Amino acid sequence: MGVSQRGGLGARQLVFSILFGTAWEIASSQVHYSLPEEAKHGTFVGRIAQDLGLEVGELVSRLFRVVSEGRRDYLEVNVQNGILFVNSRIDREELCGRIPVCSIHLEVIVDKPLQVFHVEVEIKDINDNPPVFPEKQQNIFISESRLLDSRFPLEGASDADIGANSLLKYQLSHNDYLTLEMITKNDKRILPELVLHKLLDREETPEIRLLLTATDGGKPELTGTVELLITVLDVNDNPPKFDKSEYKVKLFENSPNGTLMIKLNASDSDKGINGEISYTIKRISPESEKCMFIMNSVTGDIRIHGELDFEDNDVYEIQVTATDRGAPPMAGHCTILLEVVDINDNAPEVSVTSLSLPVLEDAPAGTVIALVSVSDRDSGANGQVTCSLSPLGPFTLVSTFRNYYSLVLDSSVDRESVPAYELVVTARDEGTPVLWATARVSVDIRDVNDNAPSFEQLVYTIFVKENNPPGHHIFTVSASDPDAQENALVSYSLVEGRVGERPLSSYVSVHSGSGKVYALQPLDHEELELLQFQVSARDAGFPPLGSNVSLQVFVLDENDNAPAVLPPHSGDSPVTELVSQSVAVGHVVAKIRAVDGDSGYNAWLSYELLPEVGVGRNPFRVGLYTGEISTTRALEESDGPQKMLLVLVKDHGEPALSATATVSVSLVESGLSVKALSFNAAAAAAAGPTPEATLVDVNVYLIIAICSVSSLLVLSLLLYVALRCSVPPQAVYGPGNPTLVCSNGMESWSYSQHRPQKVCFGEVSAKTDLMAFSPNLPLSNEESQNPCLIVSYLFFNCMFLIKI
Template sequence: AVPRRKRRNGGVVCLLLCACALDQVLAQIRYSVPEELEHGAFVGNIAENLGLDVAKLSSRRFRIVSGARKQYLEVNLENGILFVNEKIDREELCEQSPVCFLHLQVVIENPLELYRVEVEILDVNDNAPSFPWSEFNLEITESAAPGSRFPLESAQDLDVGSNSLRSYLLSANQHFVLDIQTRNDGSKFAELVLQSPLDREQQKTHEMVLTAVDGGSPLRSGTAQITVTVLDANDNVPVFDRSVYRVSLVENAPRGTLVLKLNATDLDEGANGEITYSFSGHAPLKVRELFSVDSHSGEIRVKGIVDYERASVYELYVQAKDKGPSAVAVHCKVLVDILDVNDNAPEVILTSVSTPVQEDAPPGTVIAVISVMDRDSGENGAVDCQIPGNVPFQLHSSFKNYYTLVTSEFLDRESVSEYNISLTARDLGSPPLSTRKTILVQVSDINDNPPRFIQPSYTVYVTENNAPGASICSVTAFDPDSNQNAYLSYSILDGQIQGMPVSTYVSINSDNGNTYALRSFDYEQLRNFQIRVQAQDAGFPPLSSNVTVNVFVLDQNDHAPVILSPLPRNGSVATEMVPRSVDAGYLVAKITALDADAGQNSRLSYQMLQATDPGLFSVALYTGEIRTIRRFVDKDAIRQRLVILVKDNGQPPLSATVSIILSVVDSVPESLSDFGDLSLSPQAPSNLELYLIVSLSTVSLIFLVAIIVLAAVNFEPDNPGNLSQAYCYKVCLTPESAKSDFMFLKPCSPGTPRNNAARGADNLALSSQSRCSSVNNGATTPNEFSAIAFRHRHPLSTVYQGHAHTHTQANYPVHNGTRTRTGFFHNGAGGMKALGSEQEQMETCRACRFCHFALIERERGRNCVCVCVCVCVCVRARPRVCVCSVNIH
């Protein structure tokens, strides 16, 4: 079929391609094709005619939509050709309609385009005319006048146009001719006209052949046999009131409804005057199915379903004849106009629906193409379509009875993911009929929303000493988008924790946001840190957001208290000295401990675990100060052993113990000897004891020799006198400070009895209660030495009675981080000479290296404090008494 310009008579195949300015319904195209073509017959190149790219037909989902019950036509998407898919029978498709069209809609997506296609089905002469009966019998009285008409049964031809019934032919005879007439609908019927009088006596019957021919090429025809029986004369024939009756009947009138009552009269009497009514022979079969005629009353009633949409007017041919012999039938025509009622609701057909639609589709995007129709006529067939006003869509009218559904604003899938749009089609009849159609419009997602965490930040707490791989927390984000755009993956952003990459501390499950520790945390090294977690969707382009996770490491009681002071000496227990004369409440020592934990885990408490005499000392619960409970008595042991328990407040609590030996002292020698004893470790070599014994023996011998020599010198005439004063000394020993001076303070009070001077020339106070270090600002701590007061009876005090003495104090600078102590000595000439340097001191007191009278040694870090009290016998003429201190190492 080739597209051609349309002509008024419809006989020329045409193509109409017109641009349409309404929405996306772009054009209309028309083809014509004869009926009865086989499958695959060419109709037209629709892709070429519409100017479409054949290669894109499949990708754009090219398709045709037809309202017919069968898919008569189809398109080859490879070449764009429209072809016959199933044989078309025009008579079945359109019955007796003068024109027959297949209405198609071509729908193309991406973007949505709509084309209307009309395919006219051309009739071919495939049906011959036919009569309802093959033989007709007519009875005509011999008295019938020439010109009398006798209707004949009409032939039917299913074809239309030129192929339909065109004429009737009557075989040659002497008495009858045909008169061919045309009805209002264009159909033909024939009447038999008496041309010359009949004579029953000459010929009782007349036989003729009636032929119906169409206008097709080649011609087709159908025949019927007519037999006319000549009857004896009947003087009068029935007469109708009217030759033509016209009545109106509403469609869908119920069966039995009276349409019209005919009335015919006959002037004869008896049987010749009794009239019977019936349909004429040429009344169409369709009329006989819808209506009936009462043979006695002449009432025409509804027999079938009268539908205005099938026919708006019916022609009924009714005859009346009497019952007399040679009765002659007379005829009338009844025109029944069918009145339309609003009995058909509108029909809604979704020609195309483009769903889902992207949420960022601009306003005016076509969603669906809708066609509506109403089989009623006039106002009853006028249809109006509406949609609710609370949806972001509008309905636009395009072609007649065609609407497009378009967006009126931007859509948001996160707010509404789909719409059920109720389309209402309502006609203008009274009462109006309506049809509702629900259109489901789904909104497709675009990646327009970044992930969102359910919290602005996260704070989590992790107990230290956690197992590697332990879960820390779970961060959760959500994305309002859908499908791929809502699939989230989690990651930890790059960063550092204590100079190390954050990835060495924690990891995260990319699917669910569970965060895990990669190492065991130590509260004492790392108390808190931050990580940045990112959630990223899988859209294109991907969107992301991040959140801060503050991780606080909780302390666990994993550190026992550590004793800082007092410290044990040389592997032995810690020792302190307590003067016997102290009162109750005297601070003996202070336990200093440290717990590396925090909070309650580092809160320390002290308690006495063991004591030689539990009633003698007490320890403060929270300060660790050891104080005397009462004064010492003679029966108290001079060496008290205390075991102090230091416990933290963790759960479970951890503890440490420290043992302290307290020596109750009266004098310096006693205390010093005690220190000497305590300094010896059980593992010390045995020869050390031998050295001490030899040293003590040597000192005793020196004392004895010195006394003898001094006694002899005392009797010399030039002796300037005797030493008359006892001197007090103070040693300030502070291990934390390098400054510790041995100072000569002052002579003892003059009021001191001479026998006191004889008993003890020197008072040596060894105290740490006043700290020499500026760090502790004079505070008393357990690191300080306990006050040790003792009196040393100088062995040479009587020798120097009466002598004049000069006392000099010299402070030496620090050498290599140590401070040289001040050295004092007394010469026989009656004066004290101060050593000018360490070298001078060491040369003068070289003999002291072998005559140590007492040794005090305590370790504190790297420092070692030594105090030497000795008597030196030199090669000089006069002996000297020397008290010196050596360097702190």
């Protein structure tokens, strides 16, 4: 059957192999088969899988497929054995006309990895068309006066085959008057002519019937016949004559309708009516429905009727007869060869076959997106086509074979930046003017999960009042994911941890869909001032991606703790204080100490001495913030031997909560007072140190420690200022340490975004107040870079740190 040829790797394949590596492969070799036309269905053409170096068992798994170039599926491949066979009847004349070489181009495509092969199947001509004469009978008029060796051209036969199958030879039936000779034209066509070798006598032989047989050069030979009816004419013995027996004319294919092709002029040496000539077109070859020719029978003008199309027919042969009006008429013959000159009147045609759409955004460079084939019906430079791609981007066109290109991914793509590309493939020919055609390719980018959910902030600060109801919504976290579909579907979860001995999940929960954070139980500021935890956001992609955000939940204090009076005045029975009547004004009789479990304003206590009913001016007062009970005037006998003082301790919360302490003051004479006091002092010494003395010692040590630390801090700050004095402040912000802020009696309490610092103390002496506060002056990061602000801040803290 056909002969398979496979070229080795050329330079082009080597370049492509280096360029694209193992991602995809385009074969530059070509397999060539030959096949006679009219082969039956199922006729073996070649073992295409074997010739292409493919494994027959992998044809199905690698999606083996054959694409023909815009033609019917004349050929098919059996994917079970890799054999190429004839699928439908192939008529070479119908497929290619008179083109010398007729081929069917196939593209063989396999995947995993992608390979493209080009296969050419040449259709060989067989002798399946016999010679055909244009008419069944040719009428020839020969004057009896014609001389010997006179020649009479005949209309030759035509054969649709090519090559040797179309080479014709002629044979004339036997007769006494005429012989047959072959005339070879300039285009190597062979035409028959009759030659007179015996003078005619009309009265003896008025009519001669001959049979002309045309035989082609095929095997087996095919023949065609035409009957020649020769009528012998009487004395009009000078036929019209043309200047040439053959005229050559060239016209552009865009010549308008009615264009003069040629003006013929034949002459006749006869006189009168025997010399009057009329012109007729005897034959036009090949015949065309688009273009015909009209001849003026009087002037000999031949004009175009219709339109010339180079792509339809590039050459026309027109046989013209000039006939005089003699009796009988005589005719002269000539042939006009019209060559149609091609112009660039056909734009290129572009065909795009998609392979890998849409494109994954993580697809590697070198991925083949589509195959592009171009064609142009014009010839020469008018049919030379080049392709370009626009706009510039991550794609490129690579030439793989003559008029074949591959659309290839040249660099990485990102769906979040550009979700789709509209590409335009432009094919331009090299004619003048240049013609072009375009094909649009829409390339969608398919999302992959390459973006993790992200929060707007790394840390969120939340303020929640204590004693919240269970299940209270305290915050909503929200993360965004620029991916698409399930890759952007975010779910939230709590990053499990422990708060003390309890799991974090017993305090808070996070709704997986909405990101809402709920407090599962009432929060107690006195138990938990700051709750820090993380929430995780994960998408639904594969593999899933996630990120965490930190939440700082500050539990704001509410006034839910009443003041508590410290011993010794905390009991139900009042404590008796002995006071000498001779004490000076302002003498401290006793000191009421109280604490409050709350913080801020809610823990800022004030003391108030409740008035006695029916009693005049009270000689005692209590310090508003110190709780010290002291005399306001000299004591008198009228004040009585004993006073019951009721002290109200009240915080500054809303609403305010309070507690009371009762103190019994006994007035004694000066001498008794001294003895009693001495006795009490001796008893106290024998009994050991009192709690008040112990508190005094503790406060002394505490004051010494605070002063030492403050001194070291001041020295460190001085050194820091010296090192950082020339550094300009930077505007950088971030979370700070939360601090509970308290002011003195003339200022207010407030709550900042700093962590409360609790300072707990035991009992204090009657004449010493130790209050540790941090002023409400939180510094931003920008301020923290300023040495002067730092010094001022610490100095202000130190001023309020100790009050003696």
